Amino acid sequence: MIALSLAEIAAVVGGQTHDIPDPSVQVTGQVVRDSREVEPGSLFVAFAGERVDGHDFAAAVVEAGAVAVLASRPVGVPAVVVDDVQRALGALARHVVQKLGATLVALTGSAGKTSTKDLIAQVLQHKAPTVYTPGSLNNEIGLPLTALSATEETRFLVLEMGARGIGHIRYLTELTPPRIGLVINVGTAHIGEFGGREQIAQAKGELVEALPSESDGGTAILNADDPLVRAMAVRTKAKVIFFGESGEADVRAENVRLTDKGQPAFRLHTPSGASDVTMRLYGEHHVSNALAAAAVAHELGMSADEIATALSEAGSLSRWRMEVTERPDGVTIVNDAYNANPESMRAALRALAAMGSASRAKGGRTWAVLGKMAELGDEALAEHDAVGRLAVRLNVGKLVAVGGREASWLQLGAYNEGSWGEESVHVSDAQAAVDLLRSELRPGDVVLVKASRSVGLESVAQALLATGAEGEVSAR
Template identity: 75%
Template sequence: MIPLSLAELAAVVSGQQCDIPDPDLRVTGPVVIDSRDAAPGCLFAAYAGERVDGHDYARAAVDAGAVAVLATRPVGVPAVLVEDVTAALATLAGHSVRRLDTRVVALTGSSGKTSTKDLIAQLLERLGPTVWTHESFNNEIGHPVTALRAGPDTRHLVLEMGARGIGHIRDLTRVTPPSTGVVLNVGTAHIGEFGGREQIARAKGELVEALPPAGEGGVAVLNADDSYVRAMTARTDARVVLFGESPDAHIRAENVRLTEHGRPAFTLRTPAGCSDVTMRLYGEHHVSNALAAAAVAHEAGMPTEEIAAALSAAETLSRWRMEVSERADGVTVVNDAYNANPDSVRAALRALAAMGRDRRTWAVLGEMAELGDEALAEHDAVGRLAVRLNVSKLVAVGGQEAVWLDMGAKNEGSWGEESVHVSDAQAAVDLLRRELRPGDVVLVKASRSAGLERVALGLLEGEVTAR
């Protein structure tokens, strides 16, 4: 953030100074919401959550170096008091970013946001100091916290934007107006909350509506292969750059294939030329993510050959997203347990099939949350897809949704013992420990609420090497 005195900070957020002996003391950043992250010069934002109230940790934050606390009540240490910490933080973020010479790149989509954000960040970092969203810290709290990490030397600010309803993305763009907006896809994530893909498209399209006109530098980077996203061309005055495998895409992939290890390879073609890419990530779905990142980098002036080299070197920055580890006995564990929706689970299953062409494959799957009336059909369909992809064994973990996964697999074909339903993560670990053989490949995936990362971590206790 731009350095501010406590008096200036209070004026920006319309707050009241409390227990501040020296209003000229300066906050140099960052803003933290966990007192354990407090460091000299930072501002601690005290949130009152369901289980923990940040106000109780105000003194610990100041003792660790925080200049002051953004709070709703006196906390016995220097504080700026406001009615709503979330709203004040958004105001502060907007004030700071608007005073920086930083290009704001925002992206959204039903799936692939975090992986694509990580790719964009790794490409743009080659062009100058870049700040990006940590993990999927993409809501009304995480968004301003990320934006406030940008300082006077930041050249690129890459912000992932999530939405659980109409208006959410519009609100985030008002905090930090983007110059470049990327829409990846319109799928079925949170379809139960939105009520249909048309509503999801309406919400995601709020990003391109917020872009400045082409004459003022606005660029909309849109997926040419997704009809809902392509249609957003009509919703923006920004210059449109299409990416995908469609022949008319400005940034496109040709000769797409998977290596013997399940890593995507393709020829990247831009208006400036073409160059070959072989990614270190796993799964063909990363081709679309890579093209979106390539489009952003191309617009930022990066040569095609350098884009291809950067994509080929890029790694997973966020945990539990197709995180591949190999045990000493040759068992490969793919931890993709951070989140799940029907589109991302299908992509992960296809990646598993590619990785295990000559090996036994296990799909350990749990609930895909927030699907509403589509839950039964979507879980059933995923179970059936596991059969069609010749996954060796499906382990469905959890309650009713897992039962639907298991039954879908068994109803699809001749599967019997190849599909099994277990009650919880520990039961899955126990089963796998008994039955895994050297060389097997295990995919673990579910919505975050299912906690299936415990399966992957349980299998990896001890001897692990990242691939």
């Protein structure tokens, strides 16, 4: 964080100082909520959770070097005490962002937010120091903490914004007002909470409504290939840039294809020129993510060649998102287990199918180890059934559906589509899936692991990678 005195922090958040001998002392380190992340100069934010109360760690964090604690009650060590710690954190973030003067880029969407954010960050880092949301810390706590990690050297601040209802994104834009706003897509993630795609579009569009006018530098970047996103153009006073594969898009891709490894390649077109891109990431869905990042970079003055070079060098910054690892025995594990919704499931299966061409040349097979997609409401049965059917249509070698009712719908969809007898199977839990795969995998096989975060299927990928490290493999 940029250096601020405790007196200035108290004034910004409307708090009272307690046990602070010298209010001019400055916070020079990071603002953190995890006591394990405290370093000399930090400000520790004490949240009172259901199981852990951060106030109980106050003495320990000060001993570890924290300058003070942002708290809701006196804690016996230097503290700025406020009525509402979360709102105080947001007020501090807004103050720092305004004082910093960096260009703030905000993005939202139903699927691909984190991957797109990671691409934007890596491209912009070619131009100037960039701070971005780590992982998926995109809510009312994670977003201000990310903003507060910016320093005097930061020129670009890339913030992912999530929403679970109407008004959430509007609130986040009040904490960190963006100049550039990007909406990736409107899908079915959290449709059970929102009630429908139109309601999701209403919530996501709050981002472009919050942008400054075109005359004040505001820019909305919208997906031309998604009708609900494209329609958001009328909801903003900002300049509008469209991206996509549509010929009408300002930033578009032509000659899109996948390499034999499943990595996308295409010709990037921007208003300033064209250049070829071959990505290190896996799956054709990353083309849209790359175009979104390219549109942001173009708006910030990068040439087509600069953007293409950066996109071709970019990797995955966030764990468990299409992490591709080849074991010493020749089995490839694709760990995409961080989260899942119908759109990302379809994209991952298509990526697996593309990788399958190379695996079959080695005598290998493709495996889809899939679990529940959460928060789909009344659409849950139909969406799980459709994913199971798609696995068959894409000629995935074997579907392993893991878990309870929703997993049985996946397997049933595959069976009803004309599944290959025992080539689709339903197992009770992650350990059963691991046991099955350990007995069946052979060199050249490619295994995709994917489900909603609550299922915890990353344990399957981790167990299979550990098995490969031990040198175990079936002789089949």
